[in-house]
Amino acid sequence: MNDKILKRAESKITERRQLANERARQNLLKAYTAPEFKELYNAQREAEIELARRQAYGEPFADIQRTLQQISLKQEFCLKTLGLNSTDLYPNYECKECNDTGYADGHLCNCLKKEINKQLMQYSGFTHKLSTFEDNKYDHPAFDLMQKWCNTKNNKTNILISGYTGTGKTFLTECIANELIKNNRVVLFSSAFNLNNQLLNYHISFDAGREQIIKPFLESEVLIIDDLGTEPMLKNVTCEYLYMIINERMLNNLTTIITTNLDMNDILTNYGERIFSRLANKKISILIRLENEDLRLKSE
Numbered sequence: 578m579n580d581k582i583l584k585r586a587e588s589k590i591t592e593r594r595q596l597a598n599e600r601a602r603q604n605l606l607k608a609y610t611a612p613e614f615k616e617l618y619n620a621q622r623e624a625e626i627e628l629a630r631r632q633a634y635g636e637p638f639a640d641i642q643r644t645l646q647q648i649s650l651k652q653e654f655c656l657k658t659l660g661l662n663s664t665d666l667y668p669n670y671e672c673k674e675c676n677d678t679g680y681a682d683g684h685l686c687n688c689l690k691k692e693i694n695k696q697l698m699q700y701s702g703f704t705h706k707l708s709t710f711e712d713n714k715y716d717h718p719a720f721d722l723m724q725k726w727c728n729t730k731n732n733k734t735n736i737l738i739s740g741y742t743g744t745g746k747t748f749l750t751e752c753i754a755n756e757l758i759k760n761n762r763v764v765l766f767s768s769a770f771n772l773n774n775q776l777l778n779y780h781i782s783f784d785a786g787r788e789q790i791i792k793p794f795l796e797s798e799v800l801i802i803d804d805l806g807t808e809p810m811l812k813n814v815t816c817e818y819l820y821m822i823i824n825e826r827m828l829n830n831l832t833t834i835i836t837t838n839l840d841m842n843d844i845l846t847n848y849g850e851r852i853f854s855r856l857a858n859k860k861i862s863i864l865i866r867l868e869n870e871d872l873r874l875k876s877e
């Protein structure tokens with residue numbers, strides 16, 4: 578993942594954690610203004626230390642436990658008069674999976690993935706709400722097929738959606754993106770034109786930040802390339818890096834979804850055999866053709 582995107586997403590989660598910690602701290606300070614609470618709080622700390630000590634030395638500790646229970650009852654009562662609960666004294670993290678750290682069991686937590694997706698949406702240039710399968714008015718089996726695909730584990734890594742303008746390609750890909758994001762997948766949506774520009778930037782830059790340009794395209798769990806064929810063909814760039822991206826993603830079992838106006842022959846002619854064979858192979862790709870005649874808007 579692009580470091581900037583990851584860092585921004587992580588900092589959102591960190592902010593949440595700090596906010597929860599700060600709220601708890603403020604509540605404790607507020608409670609501390611009541612002398613009775615302060616006394617109870619100090620007594621509680623002492624009893625907790627004593628409990629730990631006795632447990633460590635194998636001494637009986639049932640009476641200390643009782644003391645602690647009594648203290649917490651009194652504390653609860655005291656806090657009520659201040660408009661607080663005992664839970665208010667501890668950070669109330671938004672994500673219970675990771676306590677707002679962004680990582681659970683060494684993996685990206687779903688809350689962090691959600692933030693990454695938000696950042697990726699901006700990166701993709703999306704300002705509108707994505708279409709959903711629920712909004713679908715197209716009467717085409719591909720919609721059901723893809724909705725199911727989004728909700729099942731599938732070993733086919735590539736999806737090629739072809740069809741002329743106005744057949745609902747972009748609509749379908751938006752639905753797919755939305756559904757995958759709902760399932761906590763990290764999705765990058767890019768027009769072929771934008772991708773091509775980024776590939777050119779990558780090609781002509783020689784500084785240390787070079788890899789960051791291409792990283793999101795290589796590493797996002799799902800990459801959607803919209804409208805392949807509308808980008809200008811740049812010598813030594815378009816086909817070469819597109820192949821690299823598709824191939825590397827396949828090696829890493831990452832899904833690439835491509836929409837295009839082109840038919841199979843055009844893809845073979847314009848992009849060459851290596852790209853064609855990876856997209857057209859039915860063993861590893863799902864091929865969807867949206868035809869005009871298949872497209873009937875359901876009567877409203």
Ligand SMILES: [Zn+2]
Nearest residue numbers: 672675686688
């Ligand atoms: Zn989380």
